[in-house]
Amino acid sequence: MAQPDDYGFSEEAALLKYSARKFFKSNFPTDKLQKMVADNPDSARVQISNWDKALWQQLLELGWTLLAVPESADGLGLPAVAVAGLVEEVGRAAFPCPLLATLNTTYVLAACGESANGALREIAEGTTATLALTNRAGSWQPEDTEVVASEGKLNGTAYFVQDAGKVDKFLVCARKGTGHSLYWVATDAPGITVHADAIVDLTRDQAHVDFADVEADQVCEDGLKALGQAFPAICTMLAADVIGAAEWQLQTTAEYARTRTQFDRPIGFFQAVKHPLVDVMIQIDEAKSLVYNAACAIDHEPKRAAEYAHMAKASASETAAFASSRSVQFHGGIGYTWECYVQLYFKRQKHSQMLWGDAAWHRGRLADIVLGKVS
Amino acid sequence: MSESDSKDTPEQAEFRQHCRDWLCDNTPAEPSFRLPISALEIMTEEQLKYLKDWQKSAYDAGLVGCDYPVEYGGGGRTNCQRIANEEMHRAKTPYMPNIIGLGMAAPTLLHHGQEELKKHLLPRLLSGEDIWCQGFSEPGSGSDLASVQTFAQRDGDAWIINGHKVWTSLAHFAAWMIILLRTDKTEKHGGLSYFVVPISSALGQGVTVKPLIKMTGETGFNEVLFEDLPVNDGLRLGGLGQGWQVATTTLLHERDAGELVTPRSGGMKNAASHNADTANLIDLARKTQYNGKPAVQDPLLRDRIMQQLIRETGLQENQRRARVPALLEHPARLQLQNKLLRSEIAQETAALALEVAGASASLYLGDENAPAGGQWPLAYMSTYGNTIAAGTSEVQRNILGERVLSLAKSK
Numbered sequence A: 001m002a003q004p005d006d007y008g009f010s011e012e013a014a015l016l017k018y019s020a021r022k023f024f025k026s027n028f029p030t031d032k033l034q035k036m037v038a039d040n041p042d043s044a045r046v047q048i049s050n051w052d053k054a055l056w057q058q059l060l061e062l063g064w065t066l067l068a069v070p071e072s073a074d075g076l077g078l079p080a081v082a083v084a085g086l087v088e089e090v091g092r093a094a095f096p097c098p099l100l101a102t103l104n105t106t107y108v109l110a111a112c113g114e115s116a117n118g119a120l121r122e123i124a125e126g127t128t129a130t131l132a133l134t135n136r137a138g139s140w141q142p143e144d145t146e147v148v149a150s151e152g153k154l155n156g157t158a159y160f161v162q163d164a165g166k167v168d169k170f171l172v173c174a175r176k177g178t179g180h181s182l183y184w185v186a187t188d189a190p191g192i193t194v195h196a197d198a199i200v201d202l203t204r205d206q207a208h209v210d211f212a213d214v215e216a217d218q219v220c221e222d223g224l225k226a227l228g229q230a231f232p233a234i235c236t237m238l239a240a241d242v243i244g245a246a247e248w249q250l251q252t253t254a255e256y257a258r259t260r261t262q263f264d265r266p267i268g269f270f271q272a273v274k275h276p277l278v279d280v281m282i283q284i285d286e287a288k289s290l291v292y293n294a295a296c297a298i299d300h301e302p303k304r305a306a307e308y309a310h311m312a313k314a315s316a317s318e319t320a321a322f323a324s325s326r327s328v329q330f331h332g333g334i335g336y337t338w339e340c341y342v343q344l345y346f347k348r349q350k351h352s353q354m355l356w357g358d359a360a361w362h363r364g365r366l367a368d369i370v371l372g373k374v375s
Numbered sequence B: 001m002s003e004s005d006s007k008d009t010p011e012q013a014e015f016r017q018h019c020r021d022w023l024c025d026n027t028p029a030e031p032s033f034r035l036p037i038s039a040l041e042i043m044t045e046e047q048l049k050y051l052k053d054w055q056k057s058a059y060d061a062g063l064v065g066c067d068y069p070v071e072y073g074g075g076g077r078t079n080c081q082r083i084a085n086e087e088m089h090r091a092k093t094p095y096m097p098n099i100i101g102l103g104m105a106a107p108t109l110l111h112h113g114q115e116e117l118k119k120h121l122l123p124r125l126l127s128g129e130d131i132w133c134q135g136f137s138e139p140g141s142g143s144d145l146a147s148v149q150t151f152a153q154r155d156g157d158a159w160i161i162n163g164h165k166v167w168t169s170l171a172h173f174a175a176w177m178i179i180l181l182r183t184d185k186t187e188k189h190g191g192l193s194y195f196v197v198p199i200s201s202a203l204g205q206g207v208t209v210k211p212l213i214k215m216t217g218e219t220g221f222n223e224v225l226f227e228d229l230p231v232n233d234g235l236r237l238g239g240l241g242q243g244w245q246v247a248t249t250t251l252l253h254e255r256d257a258g259e260l261v262t263p264r265s266g267g268m269k270n271a272a273s274h275n276a277d278t279a280n281l282i283d284l285a286r287k288t289q290y291n292g293k294p295a296v297q298d299p300l301l302r303d304r305i306m307q308q309l310i311r312e313t314g315l316q317e318n319q320r321r322a323r324v325p326a327l328l329e330h331p332a333r334l335q336l337q338n339k340l341l342r343s344e345i346a347q348e349t350a351a352l353a354l355e356v357a358g359a360s361a362s363l364y365l366g367d368e369n370a371p372a373g374g375q376w377p378l379a380y381m382s383t384y385g386n387t388i389a390a391g392t393s394e395v396q397r398n399i400l401g402e403r404v405l406s407l408a409k410s411k
Ligand SMILES: Cc1cc2nc3c(=O)[nH]c(=O)nc-3n(C[C@H](O)[C@H](O)[C@H](O)COP(=O)(O)OP(=O)(O)OC[C@H]3O[C@@H](n4cnc5c(N)ncnc54)[C@H](O)[C@@H]3O)c2cc1C
Pocket: A271, B040, B133, B134, B135, B136, B137, B138, B141, B142, B143, B144, B166, B167, B168, B169, B170, B221, B384, B385, B386, B388, B389, B390, B391, B392, B393, B394, B395, B398, B410
């Protein structure tokens, strides 16, 4: 299968993307984000996960969580490029919400076959969810999960569970006998304890989740296969979030470089500021082009989806790091303060940079595909 | 990555088929002699003839200048040059020799030339019968191009030219030159005018061309000295004092950021033409021993090769995304990065290839033990031509910062 030259990015996709941008501009400006998530600079606080639930409810009503659900499960079945376009805007607004977590879960469920249709229908009806599969060392290989299933019950702990405090359901990867299966369970089911992590990123929440004899529905027998199939989408959507946030960092820092004056000139005059800002732009553009290529491959060139997703996330991770670094540095002293908004994006980006694999990790996997594994 | 023909208009689809059919029978065989990396290093008449014959036959078949109007010798088509370029690349044709004519002089003539001049010059330019060169840089004026001093003195209906141009690629084969001249010494930008001037027909009569040798040992660029060369006012493009505006059209196209797609072919595998790309790099890494193992198995080299592959793919995808307006933040943002990225990525890839080759990177062209025939050191050095010519990488970053991010101008 070949990819359409325009990535299959339709008018409908553009409408979705740009109405989302407008929506956030009028309903969720950055000062609102700052007031909401950064009211307490105490680093010892437990994540309190403030977010605008009412605004999220509006987005749910607009159907944002339905977009990736296949039509066969009453969703809209939009192509991944359209979803990526939307996620880019969520990243640009750094909007705290369980969209990414729910999309990730959706892509995994959609790869499970018939047995997950019930769970997908719940998502189509507005249920939110997240994946619980990472071990305490932060391994992105789901076979390393510390949760075990036996006799229909889950035991163990899942770590680095994203937006656990905002969602209704967990999709858990658990070791069962010699294989791995996926389980669907309410976050408040008996036996579940959600321990919020104290994290750097103020725009998301994260937890480790204990399972003690938890009864859960198995929705997929071969969990690793489904997770492997959905992994390109998971990486691509996170990379889309990163490039949206990086574009905010670029534009905000460029604006500062145009207006802040030192030595009688706007600081953007100086090439030690100008050239690295251009390099940030170049990195964003590379990552963005790779994101749409990867998203398009998910629907049109699935055989190469993993390869392209590794490229997209590797590039996005580098972009996250570099854009963040320059955004703080070029704001000078004010950039180092709690009150300056660049800190919010800096922290979100440092989180995204490592989440689902940092750049070197993805390049390692890419090398295995392109060059063959090392014998 | 995309299969671009899936989105062809009916005109493009039909034209693509025409290109394929024609190329199937008419792609020239590889020459028995060595061709240089690009047209800018053509050294011998034999090389030139082979390449000129190719351009002429591709032109006669309608693959060159397809989007130019019929009255100027073009094909009168819409958005078809890109199709022809893709098909020529796929067919692994040789490159075009008249690259400065096609890439810079032709779009500038089309936008700013008088009717008669366009009818007279464009057909022979597109066919490659006339080779063109670009006389912009001078010993004292490189990045700061608007400071050029070569002077045109008014003399009735004509102008008398005196001065010194340098780094003039292809001047030794050129029939014509596009030239930026000073017609007024009191104003910097406003004192410039743009002309086309004859070269080969004026040799010894006001024009002297002296070859310069590149660090690679190749020739290809020259000094061009003007001594009292008379030029008719009819050879001026654009108004008096409008030279800078006309030069902008040239520079945009030179940096792949202009409106018109440059006719471009290439892809021919030839012992001496070697792209500094990751496909070749990986090929080298498979064949080379590094620390007692194939280099392709070394974890650090693997990581760095992947960095290059990602950058290269990102650049290809930039070019694709530039055609999807809904995914752009600024209309010129991707085009203005093209030349900068192409040259810098190739430079990094070639530099990495030298590290992969290790001690053997010391072996150059002509050494029988040199990996890839000694092409990598040549390819690496050649990339500096590209990060310097057509606006250095530093100047490109200024332009991007100033035009796209609206940062304060450095001048
Ligand atoms: C292979 C090759 C082919 C060429 N062919 C042609 C041709 O056919 N016709 C033609 O007219 N010219 C040609 N050139 C010339 C080319 O356009 C100039 O070399 C180029 O514009 C740089 O000018 P310069 O050499 O005078 O260097 P300079 O402008 O003196 O630059 C020297 C260094 O200073 C840096 N620098 C200068 N200004 C700034 C600034 N404002 N900010 C930051 N850094 C700056 C540059 O980036 C560079 O690193 C060619 C050059 C090469 C290498």
